Amino acid sequence: MSTEITKERLEALKAGHKVLAEFSYEPPQIEKGYAGQTLYVNVSDNTIAARPVDDRMKSAFVGGRGFDLWLLWNAVTGTTRWSSPENEIVIAAGPIGGITQYPGTGKSIAVTISPLTDTVVDSNVGGYFGPLLKFSGFDAIEVQGIADKEVLVFVDGNAGTVQIIEAPEESVNSHILAEEMVALFAEKPGERQAVSSVSAGIGAEHALIGCLNFSFYDPRRGVARLKQAGRGGIGTVLRKKKIKALVVKYVGLKGDSTGPEDLKSIQDTGAKMHREIYERDSIMFEMRKDGTNHLTKIMNDYDILPVHNFRYGAHPDAEKIYSPHFQEHFDYSAPDGCWYGCTLACAKFARQLELRSGPYKGHVVTVDGPEYETVAGIGANCGIWDAHAVLEANFYCDTYGIDTISFGTGMAFAMECFEEGVLTTEHTSGLQLNFGNSEAMLEVLHQIARGEGFGAIFGQGIRRMKRFFAEEYGADPQFLQDIGMEAKGLEYSEYVTKESLAQQGGYGMANKGPQHDEAWLIFMDAVNNQIPTFEDKAEALHYFPMWRTWFGLMGLCKLPWNDVEPADNRTAYTGMDAAKVPEHVQNYVDLFRGVTGRTDVESGQDLIRMSEVVYNFQRVFNLKMGFGTREHDAIPYRSAGPVTDVEYESRAERYDQQLRELVGINPDDMNTEEKRLALRRYREDRYEKLLDAVYQRRGWTENGIPTLETVRALGLDFPDVVELVQRHTNGHG
Amino acid sequence: MKVLVTNDELCIGCRLCEDVCSQAWYKEMHPGKSSIRITSLGNAEWAMAVCTQCGDCIDICPTGALSRDKAGVVRLKKTDCVGCLSCVGFCPTATMYYHADHVEPIKCISCGLCAKECPTGAISIEVLPG
Numbered sequence: 001m002s003t004e005i006t007k008e009r010l011e012a013l014k015a016g017h018k019v020l021a022e023f024s025y026e027p028p029q030i031e032k033g034y035a036g037q038t039l040y041v042n043v044s045d046n047t048i049a050a051r052p053v054d055d056r057m058k059s060a061f062v063g064g065r066g067f068d069l070w071l072l073w074n075a076v077t078g079t080t081r082w083s084s085p086e087n088e089i090v091i092a093a094g095p096i097g098g099i100t101q102y103p104g105t106g107k108s109i110a111v112t113i114s115p116l117t118d119t120v121v122d123s124n125v126g127g128y129f130g131p132l133l134k135f136s137g138f139d140a141i142e143v144q145g146i147a148d149k150e151v152l153v154f155v156d157g158n159a160g161t162v163q164i165i166e167a168p169e170e171s172v173n174s175h176i177l178a179e180e181m182v183a184l185f186a187e188k189p190g191e192r193q194a195v196s197s198v199s200a201g202i203g204a205e206h207a208l209i210g211c212l213n214f215s216f217y218d219p220r221r222g223v224a225r226l227k228q229a230g231r232g233g234i235g236t237v238l239r240k241k242k243i244k245a246l247v248v249k250y251v252g253l254k255g256d257s258t259g260p261e262d263l264k265s266i267q268d269t270g271a272k273m274h275r276e277i278y279e280r281d282s283i284m285f286e287m288r289k290d291g292t293n294h295l296t297k298i299m300n301d302y303d304i305l306p307v308h309n310f311r312y313g314a315h316p317d318a319e320k321i322y323s324p325h326f327q328e329h330f331d332y333s334a335p336d337g338c339w340y341g342c343t344l345a346c347a348k349f350a351r352q353l354e355l356r357s358g359p360y361k362g363h364v365v366t367v368d369g370p371e372y373e374t375v376a377g378i379g380a381n382c383g384i385w386d387a388h389a390v391l392e393a394n395f396y397c398d399t400y401g402i403d404t405i406s407f408g409t410g411m412a413f414a415m416e417c418f419e420e421g422v423l424t425t426e427h428t429s430g431l432q433l434n435f436g437n438s439e440a441m442l443e444v445l446h447q448i449a450r451g452e453g454f455g456a457i458f459g460q461g462i463r464r465m466k467r468f469f470a471e472e473y474g475a476d477p478q479f480l481q482d483i484g485m486e487a488k489g490l491e492y493s494e495y496v497t498k499e500s501l502a503q504q505g506g507y508g509m510a511n512k513g514p515q516h517d518e519a520w521l522i523f524m525d526a527v528n529n530q531i532p533t534f535e536d537k538a539e540a541l542h543y544f545p546m547w548r549t550w551f552g553l554m555g556l557c558k559l560p561w562n563d564v565e566p567a568d569n570r571t572a573y574t575g576m577d578a579a580k581v582p583e584h585v586q587n588y589v590d591l592f593r594g595v596t597g598r599t600d601v602e603s604g605q606d607l608i609r610m611s612e613v614v615y616n617f618q619r620v621f622n623l624k625m626g627f628g629t630r631e632h633d634a635i636p637y638r639s640a641g642p643v644t645d646v647e648y649e650s651r652a653e654r655y656d657q658q659l660r661e662l663v664g665i666n667p668d669d670m671n672t673e674e675k676r677l678a679l680r681r682y683r684e685d686r687y688e689k690l691l692d693a694v695y696q697r698r699g700w701t702e703n704g705i706p707t708l709e710t711v712r713a714l715g716l717d718f719p720d721v722v723e724l725v726q727r728h729t730n731g732h733g
Numbered sequence: 734m735k736v737l738v739t740n741d742e743l744c745i746g747c748r749l750c751e752d753v754c755s756q757a758w759y760k761e762m763h764p765g766k767s768s769i770r771i772t773s774l775g776n777a778e779w780a781m782a783v784c785t786q787c788g789d790c791i792d793i794c795p796t797g798a799l800s801r802d803k804a805g806v807v808r809l810k811k812t813d814c815v816g817c818l819s820c821v822g823f824c825p826t827a828t829m830y831y832h833a834d835h836v837e838p839i840k841c842i843s844c845g846l847c848a849k850e851c852p853t854g855a856i857s858i859e860v861l862p863g
Contacts, residue, residue: 100817193796219797255816255836264833267818271831274822335795341817343793 003176003223003365005183013184016169020151023048023162027137030259033095033595034058038071039138039162041153043241044085044145048162053139060715064094065122065552066614067140068111069621072120075144078624082115082233083240085146089212091130091198091246092140096595097555098131099341100255101270102587103277104557106131106339108214114232114512115208116406116461117489119625120618121232121512124552126338126347127214127225128196131555132157132250135257147242154185157250170244173201174213175365175399177245178224182217185249192217194253197224198246200235203400206451207459209410209491210235211403220334221349225368227338230403231515232490233461239401253340261597269590270341273560277343280564287563288336290323291348292372297322299376303651304496304522306381308435309412310485310638311647313496320385321375329353329391344560353391357442359449360399367395370404376494377408382415383435393442400449405515406461409491411441413462413484414454422475429453462486482643487635488513488627497639499654500526501683502537505690508635509541509704511618517558518545530575538693540576547580547604549611554592560584580604613714616698616706620721623705623728630704633691641683645672648679655679705729734805734861735843737769739781743855746771746779750847750856757846758839766832768841769856781855784828784841790820799840805861809840 005013028035040049053067061070068090075088091110099105108130114121133141136157143153152167171177181197197215204210212229229235260266281288296318299305303313329350336345351366370378370390374397379390397404417423418433425432429447431440431454447455457468462484469475485492490513497503503526506519521540524530531540551558566583573582585604592601601607622628642648648655649672659667659675663682667675695702699710705728711717751767759766769783786807791799798813799820816836821829830839845858 100815253815255814255818263836267816267831267833271818271821274819275827276822278823335793335819337795340795340815341819343819343822 003179005180010183013167013169013180016167018166019163020166021046021048021164023050025050025137025160025162027157027160030135030257032261032597033258034063035134035137035139037138038067038140038142039133039155041141041143041162041164042145043143043147043151043153043164043243046164048164050138060613061617062095062553062610062614063139064092064097064555065109065111065549066617067092068109068122069120069614069618071140071142072111072113073621073624075142076113078626080113081118082113082237084113086144087113087237088142088144089234089237089241090140090142091133092555093130093134094553094555096258096591098134098258099260099266099270099591099595100253101266101341102273102560102591103337103342103344104339104560105341105555107551107555107557108229109552109555110212110229110234112232112234112237113625114234114489115236116233116463117513117627119488119627120621121234121490122552122618123212123229123231123234124517124557125212125214125229126216126227126557128193128216128339129198129214129246129248131339132194132196132248132253135250135253136248141246143241143243143246146240150242150244152244153246155248157248158252167244172205172244173399174199174226174401175395178213178215178226181215181245181247182224185247191249191251193219194251195247195249198238199244200238200401201399201449203397203402203445203449203459204235204239206456207402207448208233208236208461208464209403209406209459210237210239210401211397212238213398213401216338218334218349221331221351221366223366225338225347225349225366226398227347227368228398228403230405232512233403235401235403258595260595262594265590265594269587269594273587274343276566277560277564280567281344284565285563287344287346287559290327291346291369292559293323293326293370293375295372296375296380299495300380302527303499306376306412306494306496308383309381309416309483310492310496311416311644312650313498315380315383315385317385318380321379321387321390325387326350326370326391329387342557344564346559346563350391353388353395355392355395356388357392357439358396358446365395367391367398370394373494374404374408377405378411378441381408381412381494382441384438384441385436386438389438389442393445396442396445396449400445402445402448405493406491407445408494409485410458410462410465411444413465414444414458416483417469417475417480420479422469422473422480427454427473429455461489462491463489482637485636485638486514488632490514492639495520495522497522498641501686501690502531502540504635504640504687505537505541505694506545507639508633508687509691509694510545511615511622514635514639518548520544524576524579530579534689534693537690538697541694542697543576543580543608546608546611546615549615550588550607553610553614556588561588613716616710616714617716617721619700619706620711620716620724624724628705629728630691630702633704635687637680637684640687641680642676645676648672648676701729734786736786736805736859736861737783737841737843737845737848738857738859739783740855741779741781743853744771744779744781745853745855746773746777747852749850749852753846753850757844759835763832766834766839768828768830768839769847770828770830782826782828783856785826786843787825789823789825790829793819793823795819804843806843807840808842809837811837814838
């Protein structure tokens with residue numbers, strides 16, 4: 001079944017269009033990575049404006065997520081909710097974003113006030129939107145307001161126009177809508193790659209776990225492919241605003257479209273990196289062949305793959321969702337990068353997938369991915385050892401606009417609740433929601449899309465499910481708190497952290513909630529024991545979150561940093577130094593200087609400094625929204641240790657040994673519950689000590705608030721920032 | 734398939750081929766803009782490196798700017814190229830080149846001008862099967 005848009009369909013779409021507002025501008029020359037202005041669109045009153053980027057905005061917030069946060073900060077108050085008209089979705093690339101010579105340089109970063117966390121959330125995504133927006137003349141777009149009727153926002157970067165278009169006829173589900181946008185706005189086949197849309201499907205209308213789909217047109221396969229800004233419910237906000245799509249069109253991309261200061265430096269760094277991937281990827285992680293799902297085997301081997309709602313880290317059936325079972329679905333006939341020049345090419349393309357359920361049952365469709373997080377979350381965590389079911393859920397999650405991570409982790413939680421008797425078929429619309437029931441899993445997904453049954457409750461996310469199950473079904477709130485894998489309201493991504501204190505902190509302290517893009521320290525910590533002390537862990541929990549934040553400021557993907565390494569990385573460096581991949585850090589310094597011409601940036605430390613500003617600002621932003629303190633860095637115990645006796649017994653030898661060697665008690669005469677509780681006291685105490693160490697390293701108070709001294713040292717002494725911090729720290733610090 | 738064939742043993746390192754190539758395609762004598770490269774190995778020995786028209790670059794190109802023409806020569810359509818240099822990094826013989834004066838890479842099209850000028854016959858144009 002093709003998603004090709006017929007001539008008749010196209011005419012029907014156009015017939016429904018009514019331009020509600022149009023704004024004209026002179027597309028500026030992009031200089032040294034910046035367009036020098038941002039785009040403001042309000043779909044409530046149909047105002048459109050270009051706003052200048054001043055020097056302070058550039059020096060303090062650099063770009064990408066930094067620009068997003070600053071624009072959102074100025075748009076909302078501490079009482080703004082996700083559904084408030086003044087809430088915005090802000091999307092930006094960054095100064096390096098859009099170069100073509102280096103892999104992973106086409107990321108967009110989206111922020112909003114999240115329906116899940118009630119505070120600011122950021123999510124990064126591939127696809128072409130961010131770079132094409134910049135080349136159209138805007139370093140960011142902020143979309144405010146709630147439309148009366150369904151609309152498109154269309155930026156024509158060549159004509160220099162921005163339109164708000166009433167669009168009653170367009171599809172909502174993204175796999176069709178993205179094709180409609182290409183058909184509508186590409187005037188000839190050669191322009192299809194020049195059109196990119198941001199959309200969310202019908203599921204995002206009924207659930208808080210909605211994602212955004214960013215498209216990129218694959219000319220060889222003739223498909224508008226989708227990448228997701230998954231985390232935090234940004235898709236839910238888009239649908240609340242009654243926006244069917246944000247669309248940008250820019251024809252004329254070249255290798256110097258970012259207006260770089262030093263093209264040679266970028267070409268040299270990029271060509272070197274392409275060569276490294278050519279020589280190294282096939283003997284390292286095989287990202288080009290398997291994408292991120294190569295991780296599933298590694299995680300299972302190291303007892304880190306979440307199984308049955310994070311109870312366990314491995315399963316004998318895990319092999320059934322390893323890469324070979326997906327390779328047979330993949331089409332390797334053309335390059336897979338989600339931006340030009342990404343030779344790491346992790347975006348795999350599954351074709352000829354015949355759907356077995358839902359409204360498109362019987363259709364043969366294509367789907368990008370699945371990513372490791374999707375395989376681990378919907379597969380392993382739910383005990384679904386079936387590659388086709390994972391692919392089908394991936395397809396439906398994407399087109400419905402549902403985050404696969406929140407869906408997978410939420411489903412694992414619901415399944416454990418069902419198996420523990422918290423939920424019965426009375427609560428689940430009759431579904432036997434046992435681990436492994438892929439049909440039930442898919443039916444819940446379709447219920448979300450229809451906004452009915454158990455799916456309507458499920459779609460609110462784990463935090464709200466916990467409350468609902470306790471209040472309505474009489475479940476034990478403490479048990480739900482222990483097993484419900486969310487923090488700050490956001491569902492965990494897919495790693496078992498029980499044996500890595502540092503990663504427990506990496507998740508717990510993450511500004512937006514437990515997502516691995518801030519820190520991934522499990523190997524360094526638990527497997528290789530390279531950061532044994534609290535101070536070591538605190539240093540790692542300073543450096544790596546700051547380093548990874550930097551990618552979001554630039555419009556870059558993190559994967560080419562350490563999912564391939566120079567041949568001598570592990571001999572030239574050891575321990576945490578090797579984990580930093582120094583040669584690649586230098587590549588990024590060279591790229592940044594090459595694009596922006598900023599000669600004051602000389603080393604990786606200078607990049608970290610940029611991130612410290614934005615990272616601390618985001619922490620203060622959380623404070624503004626009523627969060628951002630120590631209590632909100634709390635984690636569910638399932639992420640720190642075994643919640644149940646069964647879990648304890650499954651790794652009894654390991655835990656008994658720890659009681660003996662680390663806690664200093666003899667487990668021989670204790671029953672399982674006593675041992676489990678003794679271990680829990682020890683681990684919970686260590687988590688608090690970790691928070692103390694990290695807060696100190698980051699220049700925060702014991703309550704996790706950046707001190708005034710820290711704020712001033714970072715140049716964040718904007719009056720409202722200072723006033724806020726002062727109020728919360730009583731001027732101390 | 735029309736392709737340049739080189740014989741290192743006959744090369745005397747005069748580099749006339751580099752000059753001819755860059756002059757023909759970039760209107761200047763600049764070895765860094767030639768699609769054939771001569772490297773000294775010492776002891777009056779030279780290594781010649783030029784595209785074999787193998788076509789691996791066609792597969793790695795994200796825009797389809799590289800394709801094989803009727804004579805089997807892999808050609809770059811510059812208007813479709815976005816200068817990502819993926820083809821440079823993934824060239825098995827490392828003979829796709831670039832220069833910062835130009836966004837697009839430097840691609841040998843087996844024109845044979847270098848072969849015509851080579852004083853020792855170290856380069857020749859041949860038509861190979863496939």
